Amino acid sequence: MSQTIPATLIPGDGIGPEIVEATLAALDALGAPFEWDRQIAGLEGVTTAGDPLPQATLDSIRRTRLALKGPLETPSGGGYRSSNVRLREEFKLYANLRPALTIVPGGRYDKIDLVVVRENLEGLYIGHEHFVQIDDDPHAVAMATGINTRAGCRHILEYAFEHAIATGRKKVTIVHKANIMKALTGIFKETAEQMYEAKYKDRIAMDTIIVDACAMKLVLNPWQFDVLVTTNLFGDILSDLVAGLVGGLGMAPGANIGADAAIFEAVHGSAPDIAGQNKANPTALLLAAAMMLDHVKLTDMATRLRQAIDATLNIDLVRTGDLGGSASTTVFTQALVNRIRNG
Numbered sequence: 001m002s003q004t005i006p007a008t009l010i011p012g013d014g015i016g017p018e019i020v021e022a023t024l025a026a027l028d029a030l031g032a033p034f035e036w037d038r039q040i041a042g043l044e045g046v047t048t049a050g051d052p053l054p055q056a057t058l059d060s061i062r063r064t065r066l067a068l069k070g071p072l073e074t075p076s077g078g079g080y081r082s083s084n085v086r087l088r089e090e091f092k093l094y095a096n097l098r099p100a101l102t103i104v105p106g107g108r109y110d111k112i113d114l115v116v117v118r119e120n121l122e123g124l125y126i127g128h129e130h131f132v133q134i135d136d137d138p139h140a141v142a143m144a145t146g147i148n149t150r151a152g153c154r155h156i157l158e159y160a161f162e163h164a165i166a167t168g169r170k171k172v173t174i175v176h177k178a179n180i181m182k183a184l185t186g187i188f189k190e191t192a193e194q195m196y197e198a199k200y201k202d203r204i205a206m207d208t209i210i211v212d213a214c215a216m217k218l219v220l221n222p223w224q225f226d227v228l229v230t231t232n233l234f235g236d237i238l239s240d241l242v243a244g245l246v247g248g249l250g251m252a253p254g255a256n257i258g259a260d261a262a263i264f265e266a267v268h269g270s271a272p273d274i275a276g277q278n279k280a281n282p283t284a285l286l287l288a289a290a291m292m293l294d295h296v297k298l299t300d301m302a303t304r305l306r307q308a309i310d311a312t313l314n315i316d317l318v319r320t321g322d323l324g325g326s327a328s329t330t331v332f333t334q335a336l337v338n339r340i341r342n343g
């Protein structure tokens, strides 16, 4: 019997508890040795503890250095700052790894296998914003500050190159907007080119592309890409785009990686439109759990989980509504657990 691995579990908001229960059922069936410490954040944190990121949750992750997290709701416009962004800052989770792999064939795109590596701590996404009052209008002007540092660029670019090489990828594409945001994203492109020349040119191919052209090419011919690395806001948008290539947000996992901790989650949000209806596709979080198993070096278990997901979707043809099926979350989960138990 292997040792237990302490890990923090945040069920999250909206569909979070439903997909987290599905994922726990699959991990239990696999015999994954996680010892969960359940904590709260997001809207659940506000309603239960008056805090979107309670101290107990931070303390738990500081102790376990490992978390599986359901989506956390963030109000648009006013209201509290995103707990996701705060978690990334708190634990310096600088790399956001978002793979997109076709599991269910026959969609608009087939055989997609690409990875978005998103810088997770800097750029325009961090939400350093304010309004400027003119005359009587306190919101006359809205301003945002984007910050990219040379060190931050190096950090994420090194992660992307090393990850690409370690996983046998062929090419890293640097996505930027250095033609217009010459300083903010110019520093990212320039750092990439310098690092490539100094350290990676004999080990992997690299090219660069402007983000708007990248979005167009991802729709026209996504197969030309392999690993995309980009700044925070562009990575946020492009990773939803590539999720769309593989069947939608229900199929897109993400890992937030830092030196002090790693937090695994689905790319999608709390999906309030289907919350509590037993309709959510738990596959994205299940695939995030497989990434978490890889992270703790339980790669055989990760492979078994991925194979069981594949078999449930493609042999048993049990699929949730977002994939054109009629299975509920719980019916899908039971079929997956049967696959894990019986092969």
Ligand code: NAD
Binding pocket: 015, 070, 071, 072, 073, 074, 075, 076, 084, 249, 250, 265, 266, 267, 268, 269, 270, 271, 272, 273, 274, 279, 280, 281, 282, 283, 284, 322
């Ligand atoms: P969303 O990702 O929650 O939903 C977008 C659409 O995709 C909806 O139609 C939803 O029903 C569908 N969808 C998402 N996940 C699905 C799944 N697993 N199965 C089936 N359908 C699924 O995006 P949104 O509505 O813009 O955001 C809702 C809330 O989630 C917001 O408060 C936002 O801030 C938050 N959010 C959190 C995270 C996170 O915690 N990492 C990420 C994105 C958004």
